[in-house]
Amino acid sequence: MSEHVPPSIRIQKEDFDAAREAERLTRGRRDVGAVVTFIGLCRDEHGTLAALELEHYPGMAEAEISRIAAEAMARWPLGGLTIIHRHGMVRPGENIVLVVAASRHRHAAFEAASFVMDFLKTEAPFWKKQHLTDGTNGGWVEAKESDAEMLGRWTREN
Amino acid sequence: MTKLVYFAWVRERIGVPEEEVALPPEIETVHDLLRWLKGRGEEYAFALAHEDVIRVALDREHTDHDAKLAGAREVALFPPMTGG
Numbered sequence: 001m002s003e004h005v006p007p008s009i010r011i012q013k014e015d016f017d018a019a020r021e022a023e024r025l026t027r028g029r030r031d032v033g034a035v036v037t038f039i040g041l042c043r044d045e046h047g048t049l050a051a052l053e054l055e056h057y058p059g060m061a062e063a064e065i066s067r068i069a070a071e072a073m074a075r076w077p078l079g080g081l082t083i084i085h086r087h088g089m090v091r092p093g094e095n096i097v098l099v100v101a102a103s104r105h106r107h108a109a110f111e112a113a114s115f116v117m118d119f120l121k122t123e124a125p126f127w128k129k130q131h132l133t134d135g136t137n138g139g140w141v142e143a144k145e146s147d148a149e150m151l152g153r154w155t156r157e158n
Numbered sequence: 159m160t161k162l163v164y165f166a167w168v169r170e171r172i173g174v175p176e177e178e179v180a181l182p183p184e185i186e187t188v189h190d191l192l193r194w195l196k197g198r199g200e201e202y203a204f205a206l207a208h209e210d211v212i213r214v215a216l217d218r219e220h221t222d223h224d225a226k227l228a229g230a231r232e233v234a235l236f237p238p239m240t241g242g
Contacts, residue, residue: 040242054241055166057234060218061241085241097242117242123220125234126241127166140167143238 007069007081011061013088016098025080025102032079034106036113038099044092050133052141054087054096057125061085068119072101075115076108083116085126118150160227162195164205165236168212171205181227188214189223191233206235213238 005025010016018039026032042052065083072081080102090096099116103109122143130138163176185194192209195202206212214221216230227233 056241057163057165057215057218057236060215060234063218064220121242122239124241125165125215125236125239127237128240129166140237141240143240 005080007066007073007083009062009065009069010082010084011056011058011065012084012086015086015095016084018095018098018100021082021084021098021100022102025082025100029079031104032102033104034109035100035102036106036109038097038113038117039095040097040117042090042092042094042096045130048132048134049092049130049138050135051089051091051131052096053089053129053131055127055129056085056087060125061087064124065120068116068123071119072112072116076101076103076112078103078108078112081112081116083120085120085124087126089131115154118147118154121147122151160230161232163232163234165234167237168205168235172201186226187223188216188221188225188227188233191227192223192235195235211238212236 018037022035022037026035065085069081069083072078078101082100084098086096099113101109101112128141130141132138159178160181161176161178164172169175185191192206192212196206213236215234216225216227217232
C-alpha cells in the first residue's frame with residue numbers, strides 16, 4: 001500500500017462502533033479497495049447464558065495482540081488494521097471483539113482478518129467465565145481443540 | 159524475588175491473583191517451578207494437578223515447560239486461552 005499505517009490495538013471495557021472503526025481506516029484515502037470487518041459477539045447459548053465475564057492479562061494482552069497484528073502486517077499488504085477486544089461483563093447480543101483489515105484488494109483483507117482471529121483465540125491471554133440465566137456459575141469456557149488446529153493452516157506458506 | 163501471577167481457574171483455585179516468592183536456587187525451569195508450587199499446599203496441588211494443560215508466560219511472553227526461568231521477574235500461570 002502507498003501509505004503505511006501502524007495497527008491500532010485497544011483492550012477496553014467499553015463497547016465499540018464497528019462502522020466508525022471501518023470508516024477511520026478509509027477516511028481521506030484513495031488507495032483502499034477492500035475493508036473486512038469481523039465482529040465477535042456474545043451468544044445466549046439457547047437462552048441459558050446471562051453473561052460472559054472476560055478476564056485478561058493486562059500488559060500481555062496488548063503485547064500479544066500487537067505481535068499478531070505485526071505478523072499480519074508483514075504477511076499481507078495492509079493499508080490499515082484495527083483490533084479491539086473487550087474485557088469485563090458482556091451480555092448476549094453485545095460485542096466482544098472487532099477486527100478491521102483494510103487493503104488494496106479483498107484477498108489480503110479477508111485473509112488477514114481470519115489470521116488475526118485464529119491467533120487471537122489461542123494466543124491472546126483472555127479467559128471467559130459463564131454466568132447462567134438460572135443464577136448459577138457456569139464455569140470457565142474450555143478451550144476448543146479445533147481452535148488450536150486452525151493455526152495449522154497458516155504455517156504452510158510464508 | 160519473583161512475582162507469580164495467576165489467571166482464570168488457576169487464580170480461583172490458588173486463591174490469590176498474585177504473590178511474591180523467593181525461589182530456591184535449584185528451581186531452574188518452568189517444570190521445576192510447577193513441581194515446587196504443587197508442594198506448597200492443597201490449593202496449589204489442586205490448581206496445578208493437570209500440569210500439562212497449564213500455560214506459562216515469562217515476563218509476559220508465552221513459553222513452554224522446558225524453558226529456563228533465567229531470572230524472569232514475572233511468571234504467569236493460566237489455563238488455555240479462550241478469548242475472541
